[in-house]
Amino acid sequence: QITLKESGPTLVKPTQTLTLTCTFSGFSLTTTGVGVGWIRQPPGKALEWLALIYWNDDKRYSPSLKSRLTITKDTSKNQVVLTMTNMDPVDTATYYCAHSRGGGVDAFDIWGQGTMVTVSS
Amino acid sequence: DIVMTQSPDSLAVSLGERATINCKSSQSVLYSSNNMNYLAWYQHKPGQPPKLLIYWASARESGVPDRFSGSGSGTDFALTISSLQAEDVAVYYCQQYYSTPHTFGQGTKLEIK
Numbered sequence: 001q002i003t004l005k006e007s008g009p010t011l012v013k014p015t016q017t018l019t020l021t022c023t024f025s026g027f028s029l030t031t032t033g034v035g036v037g038w039i040r041q042p043p044g045k046a047l048e049w050l051a052l053i054y055w056n057d058d059k060r061y062s063p064s065l066k067s068r069l070t071i072t073k074d075t076s077k078n079q080v081v082l083t084m085t086n087m088d089p090v091d092t093a094t095y096y097c098a099h100s101r102g103g104g105v106d107a108f109d110i111w112g113q114g115t116m117v118t119v120s121s
Numbered sequence: 122d123i124v125m126t127q128s129p130d131s132l133a134v135s136l137g138e139r140a141t142i143n144c145k146s147s148q149s150v151l152y153s154s155n156n157m158n159y160l161a162w163y164q165h166k167p168g169q170p171p172k173l174l175i176y177w178a179s180a181r182e183s184g185v186p187d188r189f190s191g192s193g194s195g196t197d198f199a200l201t202i203s204s205l206q207a208e209d210v211a212v213y214y215c216q217q218y219y220s221t222p223h224t225f226g227q228g229t230k231l232e233i234k
Binding site for chain 1: 157163165169182216224
């Protein structure tokens with residue numbers, strides 16, 4: 001059974017750096033084709049794709065946020081970490097990590113419950 | 122970026138009736154080498170994470186009721202619920218995974234009439 005869980009601060013101040021950790025089980029991020037991505041949803045708004053890291057350490061980012069995002073993986077800990085610099089109140093959102101199974105299907109078949117992050121001074 | 126546009130933004134359908142949500146991509150998400158459309162549909166209920174319903178535009182995810190079906194190719198797609206149930210009230214999103222960023226549509230809110 002695949003599970004993912006997001007962890008990190010619930011409140012960050014403007015200009016600070018956000019670090020979110022996705023801890024997963026039930027799969028390995030060394031399996032060919034597998035990926036873990038991050039998606040966010042501001043209150044009352046749509047889902048926004050942020051970043052994706054693949055089993056081979058290929059990393060993809062949203063171009064609009066690329067300068068602020070870094071995604072890394074630690075396969076020994078079964079974790080994926082997303083950092084976002086220079087946080088702003090518009091970054092207030094629920095942040096999800098999710099699994100993509102590979103085989104060409106980069107859709108997200110299993111999601112974490114999400115973690116709400118508020119940016120406020 | 123590929124822009125995904127859904128219509129309508131909201132939809133009210135009677136129980137047992139058909140609901141259809143449309144999704145249009147700003148460029149084709151059909152990969153010619155394998156003739157597959159890189160298009161997924163999700164259901165999102167309040168307080169829950171999104172749930173994958175459909176991938177490859179028409180392949181139903183395991184465990185998804187067969188009243189949910191996906192259709193379309195190239196740039197125009199649809200999600201159809203053949204007989205609306207009360208538990209289908211949610212926001213539905215399409216997503217392309219043809220090229221990064223794997224953009225989502227703006228969502229369609231489905232309610233009971």
